[in-house]
Amino acid sequence: MKNLLSNPQLVLVSRVFIGLLFIVSSLDKIVDPSAFARAVVNYGLLPSWMPAIIATILPWVELLCGFAVLFGVLLRGSSLLLSTMLALFTLAVISALLRGLDISCGCFTQDPAAGHIGWMKVVQNTTLFVLTLFLYFSDTTKFSIIEYLQKSETA
Numbered sequence: 001m002k003n004l005l006s007n008p009q010l011v012l013v014s015r016v017f018i019g020l021l022f023i024v025s026s027l028d029k030i031v032d033p034s035a036f037a038r039a040v041v042n043y044g045l046l047p048s049w050m051p052a053i054i055a056t057i058l059p060w061v062e063l064l065c066g067f068a069v070l071f072g073v074l075l076r077g078s079s080l081l082l083s084t085m086l087a088l089f090t091l092a093v094i095s096a097l098l099r100g101l102d103i104s105c106g107c108f109t110q111d112p113a114a115g116h117i118g119w120m121k122v123v124q125n126t127t128l129f130v131l132t133l134f135l136y137f138s139d140t141t142k143f144s145i146i147e148y149l150q151k152s153e154t155a
Contacts, residue, residue, distance in 0.1 A: 005134070008142030014131055015144075019070025021128070022062045022082060025108050029059035032110050039106025043092050044099070061085070069135060072144020079135035086132060090125040093117050 004010060029036040037055035040046065046054070061081065068078035089107075096103060096117055104110075105117045141147045 005138045006140050008140045011135065011138045011140050012143045014135055014138075015069050015072060015075070018079070018082065018128070018131055018135060019066045019068075022066030023070065026059040026062035026066060028109050029055065029106075030063065033059070035110030036106055039104060039110060042101070042103040042106070043096050044101070045092060045095060058085075072141060072146055075138070075141075075144070075146075076136055079132045083129055083132040083136060086125050086129040090122055090129065093121050093125065097122070 033052075033055040036059065037051040040051040040054055041048075062085070065078040065082050068074045069082065093105065097119065102116055104114050105121055107121075108114075141150070
């Protein structure tokens, strides 16, 4: 396992994938926070005052963490934050499924007609959760801005 965590190419591919995924998923939410707030409301888990706050803040956190992971800056903190968000997203989806809700996840588009949640979304989120944990525990800064800055300081 230690070899996987130290494999710079695997860490780079994981960083690029997770970083771009969260950057892309944040954009529609940033552009239309009220539609994202409606998607959050559809889960029926939060008090009425919270979805607007979440819809305003969460997409920017996703965007910033996406860029941080992509460039390898604050990798442990940003991947931990993404792991936490993915765990919460997954629990929300499971809760909605168990309550028989037929709703759009609000992940990449705010179009209510877009793909509805299902157990495949739980599998997808769990896979992403494992990948963000992999990044959290990885111990290489190869191919990151941190590595570039360290090299330029010693030069």
